[in-house]
Amino acid sequence: MNRVLITGAGKGIGFATARAFAEVGWDVLSLDKEFAGEVIGERIDFDLRRIGDIPALVARLGQVDTLVNNAGVLYCDPIHAIPDEHRQEILAVNLEAPAALIAALAPGMKARRSGRIVNVSSVSAFTGHPDLWYGITKAGLLNLTKSWARALGPFGVLVNAVAPGPTKTAMYDQLPESRRDEIMRSVHSGRVCMPEEVAAAILWLGSACPEYASGTTLDVNNGSYPR
Numbered sequence: 001m002n003r004v005l006i007t008g009a010g011k012g013i014g015f016a017t018a019r020a021f022a023e024v025g026w027d028v029l030s031l032d033k034e035f036a037g038e039v040i041g042e043r044i045d046f047d048l049r050r051i052g053d054i055p056a057l058v059a060r061l062g063q064v065d066t067l068v069n070n071a072g073v074l075y076c077d078p079i080h081a082i083p084d085e086h087r088q089e090i091l092a093v094n095l096e097a098p099a100a101l102i103a104a105l106a107p108g109m110k111a112r113r114s115g116r117i118v119n120v121s122s123v124s125a126f127t128g129h130p131d132l133w134y135g136i137t138k139a140g141l142l143n144l145t146k147s148w149a150r151a152l153g154p155f156g157v158l159v160n161a162v163a164p165g166p167t168k169t170a171m172y173d174q175l176p177e178s179r180r181d182e183i184m185r186s187v188h189s190g191r192v193c194m195p196e197e198v199a200a201a202i203l204w205l206g207s208a209c210p211e212y213a214s215g216t217t218l219d220v221n222n223g224s225y226p227r
């Protein structure tokens with residue numbers, strides 16, 4: 001049986017992704033810092049701000065065939081007044097932890113000459129974002145994706161990203177109404193994406209997409225490029 005590690009699997013896109021992998025018979029490791037309701041597969045309580053503890057965590061997990069770096073945080077601070085602790089948390093959770101997880105899992109994938117990694121970025125990687133560090137980390141994730149795709153490609157390991165647009169989760173609901181209205185005016189369909197739709201894209205990249213697709217970003221944004 002294949003095993004997938006999904007971060008931020010307690011709710012939202014991560015939870016939908018855990019369910020999608022479980023439905024096609026994968027063994028799921030659901031990691032989060034807090035679980036509110038149902039947990040898919042094995043529950044791993046871990047706060048990704050503990051970057052230094054990631055190698056030890058990975059060492060005790062055993063074989064992971066697919067890693068989904070999904071956990072993320074966003075704050076609605078004014079661009080000129082971002083608290084230092086928010087900047088540090090966003091950098092740690094959105095960028096440093098994914099980088100550390102890839103670094104810790106890469107040797108095993110390389111040795112087995114197989115494995116897949118999917119990083120959950122955002123349309124904001126291309127447009128910028130009012131939460132300055134959120135957008136910066138999401139753009140950084142795409143560069144991380146390309147760098148690891150290059151390093152692991154010769155060993156048969158695929159590294160890709162998805163860049164969702166507005167998706168109906170707690171993160172989206174926390175946005176000010178004015179911003180949600182602006183985003184809704186930009187999407188082709190006039191509706192918000194459902195977490196299951198992003199999960200289907202992650203499942204495909206993490207299990208079935210052609211092996212020649214690596215270092216790419218799959219946009220799931222429906223044209224959501226707000227000014």
Ligand SMILES: NC(=O)c1ccc[n+]([C@@H]2O[C@H](COP(=O)([O-])OP(=O)(O)OC[C@H]3O[C@@H](n4cnc5c(N)ncnc54)[C@H](O)[C@@H]3O)[C@@H](O)[C@H]2O)c1
Nearest residue numbers: 008010011012013033047048071072122166167169170171
């Ligand atoms: N919802 C959207 O509109 C949208 C759009 C583009 C990209 N994304 C990205 O999709 C991913 C999932 O977002 P979502 O919308 O499901 O958000 P969400 O807030 O519903 O879920 C995020 C999950 O990450 C977990 N998490 C946060 N900090 C953590 C930490 N320190 N350690 C472990 N887990 C932690 C949370 O507990 C939560 O379960 C994020 O990377 C987000 O940036 C979301």
